[in-house]
Amino acid sequence: MSKGITSKSEDYSQWYNEIVIKADLAEHSSVKGCMVIKPYGYSIWEKMQAVLDHKFKETGHSNAYFPLFIPKSYFSKEAAHVDGFATECAVVTHYRLKNDGQGNIIVDEEAKLEEELIVRPTSETIIWNTYKGWIQSYRDLPLLINQWANVVRWEMRTRLFLRTTEFLWQEGHTAHATSEEAIEETEKMLDVYADFAENWMAVPVVKGRKTETERFAGALDTYCIEALMQDGKALQAGTSHFLGQNFAKAFDVKFTNKEGKQDYVWASSWGVSTRLMGALIMAHSDDSGLVLPPKLAPIQVVIVPIHKGDEELQKISTFVDELLPRLKGYGISVKYDDRDSQRPGFKFAEYELKGVPIRLAIGARDMENGTVELARRDTKEKFTVPQEGLAEYVFQMLAQIQENIFNRALKFRDEHITEANSYEEFKALLETKTGFIAAHWDGTAETEKRIKEETKATIRCIPLDNKLEDGVCILTGKPSKQRVLFAKAY
Amino acid sequence: MSKGITSKSEDYSQWYNEIVIKADLAEHSSVKGCMVIKPYGYSIWEKMQAVLDHKFKETGHSNAYFPLFIPKSYFSKEAAHVDGFATECAVVTHYRLKNDGQGNIIVDEEAKLEEELIVRPTSETIIWNTYKGWIQSYRDLPLLINQWANVVRWEMRTRLFLRTTEFLWQEGHTAHATSEEAIEETEKMLDVYADFAENWMAVPVVKGRKTETERFAGALDTYCIEALMQDGKALQAGTSHFLGQNFAKAFDVKFTNKEGKQDYVWASSWGVSTRLMGALIMAHSDDSGLVLPPKLAPIQVVIVPIHKGDEELQKISTFVDELLPRLKGYGISVKYDDRDSQRPGFKFAEYELKGVPIRLAIGARDMENGTVELARRDTKEKFTVPQEGLAEYVFQMLAQIQENIFNRALKFRDEHITEANSYEEFKALLETKTGFIAAHWDGTAETEKRIKEETKATIRCIPLDNKLEDGVCILTGKPSKQRVLFAKAY
CATH class of the missing domain: 3.30.930.10 (Bira Bifunctional Protein; Domain 2)
Structure with missing residues (x-):
């Protein structure tokens, strides 16, 4: 890494x-x-x-x-459909290669399809x-x-x-x-x-x-x-x-x-x-790498032993051997990384980069104190947590992380929906603050196209739960009954 | 159907x-x-x-x-590999279609790939x-x-x-x-x-x-x-x-x-x-249709009510409503087919054709007697079975069916491995009795090829658990240390 x-x-x-x-x-x-x-x-x-x-x-x-x-002819039966896709289709024209006699593999022109396949x-x-x-x-x-x-x-x-x-x-x-x-x-x-x-x-x-x-x-x-x-x-x-x-x-x-x-x-x-x-x-994700919501993380919890020598490792491993089935009992997917080819710091960075939601680190001191160090990937907080009841604690923490990641994204999203009431305001917003812009639009393809050409912002959607509201199109001033969501998009 | x-x-x-x-x-x-x-x-x-x-x-x-x-050039880097596959490859040569101006969709010749893709x-x-x-x-x-x-x-x-x-x-x-x-x-x-x-x-x-x-x-x-x-x-x-x-x-x-x-x-x-x-x-499978081993059957058990009028159906359905979760508790996938658009006989034939391992039929008489009729797809046997303990009975029956289907196929297979000790015997066997023929072969590609050309039988494999045995090749009479399995094949 x-x-x-x-x-x-x-x-x-x-x-x-x-x-x-x-x-x-x-x-x-x-x-x-x-x-x-x-x-x-x-x-x-x-x-x-x-x-x-x-x-x-x-x-x-x-x-x-x-x-x-798909036979080419089928593909063109629905007129709007072919217009939408024709320019980006891979076309199969032949079904055989051959040796050209000089050791080169070439397309066998005799094996040309009667009708091309898309x-x-x-x-x-x-x-x-x-x-x-x-x-x-x-x-x-x-x-x-x-x-x-x-x-x-x-x-x-x-x-x-x-x-x-x-x-x-x-x-x-x-x-x-x-x-x-x-x-x-x-x-x-x-x-x-x-x-x-x-x-x-x-x-x-x-x-x-x-x-x-x-x-x-x-x-x-x-x-x-x-x-x-x-x-x-x-x-x-x-x-x-x-x-x-x-x-x-x-x-x-x-x-x-x-x-x-x-x-x-x-x-x-x-x-x-x-x-x-x-x-x-x-x-x-953040500047340390991937952040995964626990429900989609292939590894939800990683356990890293921090030890000097085999004796310490053995004690930690004995504890982990008992912990693993308890975590699995909660349906938690867990990995115990006791590789001795890599140092703990390297492993920390690796799992951080890969977005593993919870990291447990266990050292000799922890074994004495009956604790572990728990690190949350989403907030980067670290806690010292008792070994007793750890599986239940981790289980609840995963649910908290899932919720926190969603709420954080929701807050960001809601803070990035801004209303614009004129084309100047709209353009200024695009320069200064990214996100969705809620604006009135006259409902015509012409206006949509001109706004796109001039600002690169497109109408992402007309929200289903939109409230009706009288207004005027930011570009043409024509009447409008609802705002639509504009944004630059992937 | x-x-x-x-x-x-x-x-x-x-x-x-x-x-x-x-x-x-x-x-x-x-x-x-x-x-x-x-x-x-x-x-x-x-x-x-x-x-x-x-x-x-x-x-x-x-x-x-x-x-x-796969780029054509990669495909030919391993010589034996390209020889094996070149004659059966679909080749992509273009990446775009276009309208020819007369309303026809044609391949855009300007969008020809520099290197063909396989x-x-x-x-x-x-x-x-x-x-x-x-x-x-x-x-x-x-x-x-x-x-x-x-x-x-x-x-x-x-x-x-x-x-x-x-x-x-x-x-x-x-x-x-x-x-x-x-x-x-x-x-x-x-x-x-x-x-x-x-x-x-x-x-x-x-x-x-x-x-x-x-x-x-x-x-x-x-x-x-x-x-x-x-x-x-x-x-x-x-x-x-x-x-x-x-x-x-x-x-x-x-x-x-x-x-x-x-x-x-x-x-x-x-x-x-x-x-x-x-x-x-x-x-x-058999002449009534598909026969599926329970472990791979999407529907393992189908339940068909046999009733006159709604009152009888209601009684049966009440019983089935209690039975379904019990069957599911054993991990059994079950379908209750209470469609009134089809008669029981039609349903019986349909599920037989589709290879459902167990069919349960329940009529008014069964409800009085506390029984159901159980039909096995594999043997076509029918049994009258008590409603009490039915889920457990069905669970065990499914395991029996799985075993029976395997044993039946094993018996057939073992009865269809025959030894041949001369080419005449070999050819006669191919005429009269199908299956694997265990015969000595001299180990050469020439012999293998000639036998294939003359009889359409190929060497299916040299079994891993083969016993060593001195013999002579059925075609050439050359010495051989073990039999190989010949057969006509799909």
Whole structure:
């Protein structure tokens, strides 16, 4: 482990990259734009997956798997959809390599595909083409399916976890008999995402709707959760789309309703990705490295012995051997690091960098006094704690840490939502104070576009719980009934 | 659900396809060679994944994720490896589509990649290229990593689960300081696979080594588990490869050993895939459909009420409401199917087709008598069982079914290993009795090839627990020290 990372106040972007690299979360691969998710990073993603997967199943969804490849022709059946994705698609044109006779491996031109295949950037088209065979009657509905998969969107400028050419995600694709049911599903899954972000990731989010400009390509309505990072930029952490009958019409998916009449099926789709890892890292971490909420930490507690000689170590280890099963009994994941190849100070820095929520250090003096030293990663406080009742104490401390991390992020977020009542005020705010800006907007794409071009701030969402309030658009002065949230964003 | 499937004695291949389709396990997608794994099939795969993943972690492995794409040049660094895979690779040549101005979506020729990317058929090359950055010293070893991923091998003739262009799998890739450790790992993971096949899938397997001809492209030694299907054909269910220093040399991965000297790293890789689904289906199922071992059945027990009118149903449901938590208390996954849209006979056939191990049927008479009707899927026996103590009874019955399914498959397998002592006997056996043939072979690739060409039988493996025995090769009469297992295979 190399020491020290760039301070986030000095260079936020560099700080983020160093945490990702030095905490062993991920790295750039030699394939342009693609990342390698390293074991420690992947173990956090696995915890996220497990919680989300459980929530999807609790809400009635089943997992399935659809092909990686989409025929080019399918991909263009929904007009808005192809416009949204065509420019960032990886295209498979051949299915064989060969030796050119001089020892070089080349693409075999004789093995050219009749129709090119697109590596899925999202799976609406291949899935709705499949659903056509699965749905005949209202009895086949609702169809509630999720897929865990890799997707590819060719990106010119990439950042680990936040924007990569290949990323991992889940995509839910549901089919319903009525528009109302599909909208209800869209909103339900947004709630699932918000609950996950706030109660597991400890990241407060604003639930809202995207403007027409920012909608998913092919959706009638896109709902999102928006989080605020410590540099005051917003990050879209999950989206849930009401697709209307667009894909059903594009792929001719009809059903016979209870009255015996044929109608097109109504759809939703929703997804979160490894981008959540980026949000998790940026929302909580500090200049010593990663800070993880206990509920998603692969190691919640690390125990480091501080000893001179084997006899002291043996005493400490005997104590730890009894402590471990007690901690595990509370469902706590714990690591005892008794490596003698590294000194305690090195280990302290390493676990700090990796965001382990609680560190217990135990020395000879502690053994005499019946105590341990407990260090909280979130506040960096240290306490001397009795060995008696330690497991229960640690268990409650983990819950406190989870709560504290969330409250701290919530306070930061709430302090960084500012109202602007004129375009001057809006622009001045963007210069001086980052975060969300709540401002009136006339509802037109033109105004949205001009503000974006002039300030780089976009409308993150129209919050769902918005209060109605008469006002005038900051740019055009036209009347407006509610404020929307602007921000610069990832 | 459409009734009736083709008998396996009539047309085994058709029988298999119909089970896959009618039990809702998978279907062909519209993308040539790629399958859609349907929710019921995927839920079995998820159970397999969970068990295997647990075993990998228990044996010290961590999961990680590497890119889907491999630069063409990496792919050809290990000579034997490229020879093995080049002819079946999907090639990405472009990264953008565009509108041709006449409303057609075409590949944008200006977005041609400088170097083509291969969709991974297996990940040794990209992973060893990455390991180069992770391994400097013996302290970094062993490196024990697994990846759950999709891979693509272009297949001209595909069969659901058994051979598809895209499939899901796990691939372990480990790095070690010594040859001995790498071989130990290779053998350990073979044992993990064999344990999984026998104790979860209830499929007996022969552990063995592949001949040089049948080795993985780039391996020094390939270990395998071979299972026997009910048509007497063998199926390779998992492989574990000792890669020597081949990939370390190809990607220049060296480490400093304890003595301070540089050496190339030693490697293993090992994998099982959705092909296991094919083995599971073919090993146990019958002419009524799928037969699932309880340990991998998504639904272990289904309860069907048999009633006239709502009053009877209500009594039965009251009883079932009390039974469900008791069954769940034993960790049993249970479904109560009280749909009134389908008759009991339809439900019976549906759950039989889907391989649910135990069906409980409860009618008005049962409620009077304090009994239920229990039907075993594996033997098709029916019993009248007291309601008192039912959960415990079902729990023990599930264990019995698991054991019975394994023993039945073991008996079949053992009855289908036959010795042949001459080529005539060998060929006659292939005509009259399917299964493994244990025969002497002179150890040459030429003999192996000629036997394969003349009979379509291949050497499945050289069993690990083989007894040594003097004999002569069935084809050439040359001396041989042990028998090897031949069979026609999937």
